[in-house]
Amino acid sequence: MKLVSPGEAAANTNDIPAEAGEEFVRIGEMAKKYGxxxxxxRFYEDKGLLNPHxxxxxxxYTRRDKARLKLILLGRKVGFSLRDVKQMMDLxxxxxxxxxxxxxxxxKSEKQLARLQKQRALIDDAIGELSNSMSIVRKMLxxxxxxxxxxxxx
Amino acid sequence: MKLVSPGEAAANTNDIPAEAGEEFVRIGEMAKKYGxxxxxxRFYEDKGLLNPHxxxxxxxYTRRDKARLKLILLGRKVGFSLRDVKQMMDLxxxxxxxxxxxxxxxxKSEKQLARLQKQRALIDDAIGELSNSMSIVRKMLxxxxxxxxxxxxx
DNA sequence: CGCACCTTTTACGTTTACGTCAATTCTATA
DNA sequence: TATAGAATTGACGTAAACGTAAAAGGTGCG
Numbered sequence: 001m002k003l004v005s006p007g008e009a010a011a012n013t014n015d016i017p018a019e020a021g022e023e024f025v026r027i028g029e030m031a032k033k034y035g036x037x038x039x040x041x042r043f044y045e046d047k048g049l050l051n052p053h054x055x056x057x058x059x060x061y062t063r064r065d066k067a068r069l070k071l072i073l074l075g076r077k078v079g080f081s082l083r084d085v086k087q088m089m090d091l092x093x094x095x096x097x098x099x100x101x102x103x104x105x106x107x108k109s110e111k112q113l114a115r116l117q118k119q120r121a122l123i124d125d126a127i128g129e130l131s132n133s134m135s136i137v138r139k140m141l142x143x144x145x146x147x148x149x150x151x152x153x154x
Numbered sequence: 155m156k157l158v159s160p161g162e163a164a165a166n167t168n169d170i171p172a173e174a175g176e177e178f179v180r181i182g183e184m185a186k187k188y189g190x191x192x193x194x195x196r197f198y199e200d201k202g203l204l205n206p207h208x209x210x211x212x213x214x215y216t217r218r219d220k221a222r223l224k225l226i227l228l229g230r231k232v233g234f235s236l237r238d239v240k241q242m243m244d245l246x247x248x249x250x251x252x253x254x255x256x257x258x259x260x261x262k263s264e265k266q267l268a269r270l271q272k273q274r275a276l277i278d279d280a281i282g283e284l285s286n287s288m289s290i291v292r293k294m295l296x297x298x299x300x301x302x303x304x305x306x307x308x
Numbered sequence: 309c310g311c312a313c314c315t316t317t318t319a320c321g322t323t324t325a326c327g328t329c330a331a332t333t334c335t336a337t338a
Numbered sequence: 339t340a341t342a343g344a345a346t347t348g349a350c351g352t353a354a355a356c357g358t359a360a361a362a363g364g365t366g367c368g
Contacts, residue, residue, distance in 0.1 A: 026314080026315080027314090027315070027316095028313095028314065028315080037356080037357085038314095038315085039355095039356060039357065039358085040355080040356065042316090042317090043355070043356060047355095056364090057315075057316055057317090057363085057364090058314090058315065058316080058364090059315085059316090074283065074287070076355095077279075077280060077283060078280045078283050078284040078287070079280055079284075081354075081355095082354080082355075083354095097298045098298075099295065099298055099299075102291050102294055102295050102298070103295070105287075105291055106288060106291050106292065106295070109284055109287065109288045109291070110288070112284060113281065113284055113285065113288070116277055116280055116281050116284065117281065119277055120274060120277045120278070120281070123270055123273055123274045123277065124274070125231075126231060126232045126233055126270055127267065127270050127271065127274070129228065129231060129232050130232040130233075130263055130266060130267055130270065131267065133228070133232070133263065134260060134263045134264070134267070137256050137259055137260050137263070138260065140256055141253065141256050141257065141260070144251045144252075144253055144256070145253075180344080180345080181344085181345070181346095182343095182344065182345080191326080191327085192344095192345085193325095193326060193327065193328085194325080194326065196346090196347090197325070197326060201325095210334085211333085211334090211345075211346055211347090212334085212344090212345065212346080213345085213346090230325095235324075235325095236324080236325075237324095
């Protein structure tokens, strides 16, 4: 008789305390909610980026883990390595002002921004070269298909 | 008494036919001329992208190899994999019109161009998100350094 | 009671383009 | 001839972020 809002996620097969409104989720739901695989969540945990609670051996993720995962995914999105992300997260201290953490994040961000801009320049360059090559190839193809008609049939 | 224009490259320790004006170069000079390592040239050969002649066991590169290497480097620059480059090069036939080769190159180029444009979009997105995060972090830092002066000292 | 489904740990595999020894050989030169 | 400078092949290492079994445990439901 322990109903846990059966309309939300139909994968609730375990007995999780529904007291504080979906306090814990297991790995499957967590993965679905953030569009990652189970392997990814376990991998992040293995790398020390996540630290879900345990019910026996079953991982239980709280909103704290969700916040951390969001940060990880944002970090990855902007091109940080997991190592970088971990370095920054490890500096988090809920009791302090986190000045060090913020400075490190800002420092890393500036460098990453520079990398991204360099990458964009490289890509623009590549696009230019590729477009150039393509127009040359197109011309060559035109010559090879038009020439026989002009010299033999014309 | 076999002089091979000693002013050019001072690394000419072997006896290479200088008849046709620097017909052959060895791997060291080749690497220097194109800014790659010896390892790279051997690797490309191992992958079937280059096929230098041999004098015994010594590799001898001709202008044909140079042309191929130029193409390889161009391909890498615009983001093709070596596999792709090889596929395209393998279709080269000095006796034909190479229509197939050109079409394949064009086809691959179009796809690669699309990939590059998508990458650029992703990078632009990342730059946007990162800049956004950075301004937030800056604000947080300002709060944390300004607040104590305003609330405690003010 | 048994199936289907979720979860667990362990651990090797994948991808790409080389880097980095290591051991050896060849050659020209002083 | 000793030495230094190329060159050779062979083979393991690297980086990043997971993928992909494999083998097994737990559980609610019909």
